[in-house]
Amino acid sequence: MKLARVARVIGIAIWLGAVMVPELSAQTNQDWPTYAGDLAGTRYSKLTQINTANVARLAPAWTYTLGAPGSEATPIVVNGRMYLPSGNSVVALDAETGQEIWKYPVGTSGATSRGVAYWPGDETNSPRILFTTGTKLAALNANTGKLDAGFAKEGELNW
Numbered sequence: 001m002k003l004a005r006v007a008r009v010i011g012i013a014i015w016l017g018a019v020m021v022p023e024l025s026a027q028t029n030q031d032w033p034t035y036a037g038d039l040a041g042t043r044y045s046k047l048t049q050i051n052t053a054n055v056a057r058l059a060p061a062w063t064y065t066l067g068a069p070g071s072e073a074t075p076i077v078v079n080g081r082m083y084l085p086s087g088n089s090v091v092a093l094d095a096e097t098g099q100e101i102w103k104y105p106v107g108t109s110g111a112t113s114r115g116v117a118y119w120p121g122d123e124t125n126s127p128r129i130l131f132t133t134g135t136k137l138a139a140l141n142a143n144t145g146k147l148d149a150g151f152a153k154e155g156e157l158n159w
Contacts, residue, residue: 032077033118062098064091074115083118083129083142085111090131092145102145109134118142125150135159 036043050058066073067087075084081101082093088110092101112132119139121127127142128151136158139151147155 030077031079032075034076035074035115061096064093064098064100068110068113071113073113076116076118078118078120078127078142081142083116085113085116085131087111090116090129090140090145092129092142104140104145104147106133106138 030045030047032045035041037045064086066084067089068085071085071087073084073086075082077083077095080095082095084091084093085106086103088106088108090104090106090111092103093099094101110133115131117130119128119130121142126148128139128148129142130137130139132138136156137152138156139148140146140155141148149155151157
């Protein structure tokens with residue numbers, strides 16, 4: 001069990017490479033709003049602060065222990081917030097510090113282990129974090145972490 005926990009922490013720490021070097025903390029923020037970075041799936045970041053000259057000095061800036069062993073979730077980052085499923089919850093973290101902003105308890109069926117999606121909102125709706133759980137598609141208010149009552153039936157769509 002300890003090995004699985006270590007693997008989860010290492011996995012999230014590796015992904016956090018863009019915030020790993022303290023002397024690079026002034027870097028330009030860049031969103032990673034979807035799996036693979038953008039709708040084209042380019043898996044490309046324009047950030048240049050980590051390069052061949054400094055990569056050997058990378059060190060963890062923070063870690064977050066996921067609530068599910070073997071999670072395959074790809075976090076997304078929008079406006080300085082990281083969103084991801086974590087076992088029986090979905091969480092929002094400050095991407096620079098790792099501080100938990102909110103945590104939404106999903107229940108016994110848990111959140112999908114693959115990831116979440118972001119919708120930026122419109123004139124009448126706040127941004128949303130969408131995810132699946134069991135046979136439902138759920139939408140959370142991206143700012144508060146509460147079910148968004150304006151989506152489907154009180155924030156959940158059963159199929």
